[in-house]
Amino acid sequence: MSKVLLLGIPTEPPMALAAEALGGLGVDFFFWDQQQVSQSTCMVRSSQMGLAGYLSGPEGRVVLEEVGGAYTRLASWAALPELKGCHPDDPRVNHACKTHRALEEWLESTPARVVNRTYANAANNSKPYQALMIRRHFHVPETLVTNDSETVLAFCQQHKRTIVKSISGERSIVTEFTMQDRNRLSLLEHCPIQVQEWIDGFDVRVHVAGQHVFATRVQSSAIDYRYDRSPQGARFSPFELPHDVEEACVRLTEEMCLGLAGLDLKFSADGRVYCFEVNPSPAYSVFESATGQPISQALALYLAGL
Amino acid sequence: MICILCTPEDTHALWLARQLRARGREIELVLPEEILVKSQLHLSVCTQSGSASLRLARGLILDDRLAGLINRLYDLPPMVSITGRAADSLFVAEEWRAAIAAFLEMLSCPVLNHPTGANLYGQVLGEGHWRSLAARVGLAVAPWTSEDTDQTSPSEAQVSRASLFMVGSRVLDPLGVFAGQSDDRLRALTNLAGIQLCSAVFDLSSGQPAFTQLNPLPPFAAGGDALVAALDEAMVEAR
Numbered sequence: 001m002s003k004v005l006l007l008g009i010p011t012e013p014p015m016a017l018a019a020e021a022l023g024g025l026g027v028d029f030f031f032w033d034q035q036q037v038s039q040s041t042c043m044v045r046s047s048q049m050g051l052a053g054y055l056s057g058p059e060g061r062v063v064l065e066e067v068g069g070a071y072t073r074l075a076s077w078a079a080l081p082e083l084k085g086c087h088p089d090d091p092r093v094n095h096a097c098k099t100h101r102a103l104e105e106w107l108e109s110t111p112a113r114v115v116n117r118t119y120a121n122a123a124n125n126s127k128p129y130q131a132l133m134i135r136r137h138f139h140v141p142e143t144l145v146t147n148d149s150e151t152v153l154a155f156c157q158q159h160k161r162t163i164v165k166s167i168s169g170e171r172s173i174v175t176e177f178t179m180q181d182r183n184r185l186s187l188l189e190h191c192p193i194q195v196q197e198w199i200d201g202f203d204v205r206v207h208v209a210g211q212h213v214f215a216t217r218v219q220s221s222a223i224d225y226r227y228d229r230s231p232q233g234a235r236f237s238p239f240e241l242p243h244d245v246e247e248a249c250v251r252l253t254e255e256m257c258l259g260l261a262g263l264d265l266k267f268s269a270d271g272r273v274y275c276f277e278v279n280p281s282p283a284y285s286v287f288e289s290a291t292g293q294p295i296s297q298a299l300a301l302y303l304a305g306l
Numbered sequence: 307m308i309c310i311l312c313t314p315e316d317t318h319a320l321w322l323a324r325q326l327r328a329r330g331r332e333i334e335l336v337l338p339e340e341i342l343v344k345s346q347l348h349l350s351v352c353t354q355s356g357s358a359s360l361r362l363a364r365g366l367i368l369d370d371r372l373a374g375l376i377n378r379l380y381d382l383p384p385m386v387s388i389t390g391r392a393a394d395s396l397f398v399a400e401e402w403r404a405a406i407a408a409f410l411e412m413l414s415c416p417v418l419n420h421p422t423g424a425n426l427y428g429q430v431l432g433e434g435h436w437r438s439l440a441a442r443v444g445l446a447v448a449p450w451t452s453e454d455t456d457q458t459s460p461s462e463a464q465v466s467r468a469s470l471f472m473v474g475s476r477v478l479d480p481l482g483v484f485a486g487q488s489d490d491r492l493r494a495l496t497n498l499a500g501i502q503l504c505s506a507v508f509d510l511s512s513g514q515p516a517f518t519q520l521n522p523l524p525p526f527a528a529g530g531d532a533l534v535a536a537l538d539e540a541m542v543e544a545r
Contacts, residue, residue: 042452048446048447105452122424125424129404129408135352135353144348146348151348167404191401191402
């Protein structure tokens with residue numbers, strides 16, 4: 001069995017659960033704590049023979065060609081407490097930059113199972129771009145992206161309810177389009193907006209880890225259940241997916257070259273299944289803790305190639 | 307009409323525009339600023355259909371009626387949010403970038419190159435990653451290490467290099483140094499990366515061409531008339 005490499009911050013729940021699951025399976029793994037970047041070194045070389053290199057830190061050293069699986073949830077290194085506010089010429093900044101660049105080259109190039117590579121995550125940076133991939137397998141809501149206020153108003157008049165969400169991966173809170181938003185439409189001149197028809201139905205979050213699929217029904221009165229501030233909050237329960245939907249989730253995840261993905265589905269009142277987004281870096285731990293679904297174990301099995 | 311998206315400093319794009327005009331093609335150069343300032347962007351996406359159009363302040367409309375689009379949109383100009391806050395400006399920039407990536411992806415005319423969700427002008431990979439992919443498809447590659455920096459890498463002048471150009475599935479060898487030996491492997495590499503227009507740079511210092519990197523913003527003039535003709539044909543064939 002090959003070694004598994006975990007890259008991130010050990011206390012972060014998805015990483016902590018993955019480490020626990022790997023330990024439970026008896027998988028040999030190395031956890032590189034990103035907060036120790038100043039005491040770490042990474043060197044990668046690429047040649048006709050393939051990739052080779054090492055990553056070392058206070059906890060030890062791993063030979064990269066021995067790694068068969070890697071799970072990365074690296075934060076922006078510039079935001080690490082040790083480096084925040086440092087001058088760009090500070091040697092610690094230069095070292096952190098070099099170490100992360102080497103790691104990134106390895107993660108992108110290695111034949112190991114990587115959850116997930118940066119190039120595979122890229123589609124999530126543009127939601128309408130990602131929707132073009134999603135719609136090969138699922139329904140997508142009628143969506144408008146524009147900086148033209150008249151078109152937005154016309155779109156809202158066509159639909160009973162309309163929601164607004166960011167176009168990129170930034171500030172991705174979903175809200176309902178309201179009168180207040182109407183009054184702010186002049187701002188569109190500076191920045192486009194994405195509006196979508198509201199779909200009636202219930203939310204299901206699906207996590208795909210390799211070939212394993214876990215579906216969780218979400219009950220919430222909030223427009224965006226992630227930000228449900230009601231006293232009871234969002235409630236999660238295991239959900240059995242129809243076989244064809246399960247297959248579509250796996251196929252889409254594979255097509256997007258993702259080893260782990262969180263798919264936001266909505267089962268509409270008219271029987272259609274919509275997919276709003278595929279999250280390539282899902283905080284699956286929230287769902288595992290609430291339902292007991294063994295997502296981290298499936299992730300560990302995938303990383304270990306079992 | 308063929309549209310070339312480029313910055314005013316992009317001499318390669320300006321050269322290409324002149325060459326294509328000389329062949330009788332209608333060419334419009336569109337600058338990044340024009341995409342943002344007083345433009346009207348409309349993207350409509352649903353399960354079965356969709357449409358994309360961008361109307362510039364000067365009245366030019368970019369949509370499916372284009373004969374083709376040469377995409378050299380390296381980035382969008384810096385944007386300042388009306389709040390003046392850096393975080394808001396970053397958000398506005400990301401929103402525009404995400405919208406334009408989807409716009410370019412949705413055009414049904416030939417787009418060379420298509421964007422990714424993160425990069426407007428196509429697949430951008432690190433040097434080590436390019437070489438790993440190249441080795442995987444059987445190209446001879448020059449060794450690379452993460453210790454290489456701008457200071458330690460041999461300069462352009464010190465290394466003997468040659469490039470192959472790709473337009474669609476056509477491989478062009480303007481210097482005639484490859485004798486067709488790398489063509490199929492280069493096709494495999496560009497297929498893998500989803501790039502239709504690029505130059506592939508090879509190091510010749512060891513006698514045998516060794517791949518170093520792939521550039522999705524090729525220096526057109528180095529490809530000469532053959533490159534212009536191939537691009538022209540790619541636009542016509544696709545109609």
